[in-house]
Amino acid sequence: MDVNWNIIGVVAILVVVLVVLTIRKNLKEKKKLENLLNNDFKKAKKDRIDADDSANEK
Template sequence: MDVNWNIIGGVLVLVVILIILTIRKNLKEKKKLENLLNNDFKKKEKDDVNAEDSANEK
């Protein structure tokens, strides 16, 4: 039985390309998710209190 090394080599190249593309897509999605989770919270607004104004007392 003769092994066709051209077909095996082609399949291996396609598998390596598929793995590389999957890793790249995964890293992009990870970065998007990380940015979403880091920026998802509502930032607390600063209350600028004027010490001279008594209406700002809480």
């Protein structure tokens, strides 16, 4: 049985490229989701401002 190394090499390269592209897309989507979750909240409005509170922004 003769093994065709050219076809196996091409398929292996295509698989590696597919895996790399999938990982890159996944990282981009993860960044977008992380930014969305970090920035998608409403800040609670404080009626009483504490002097000891360092984050007493309005």
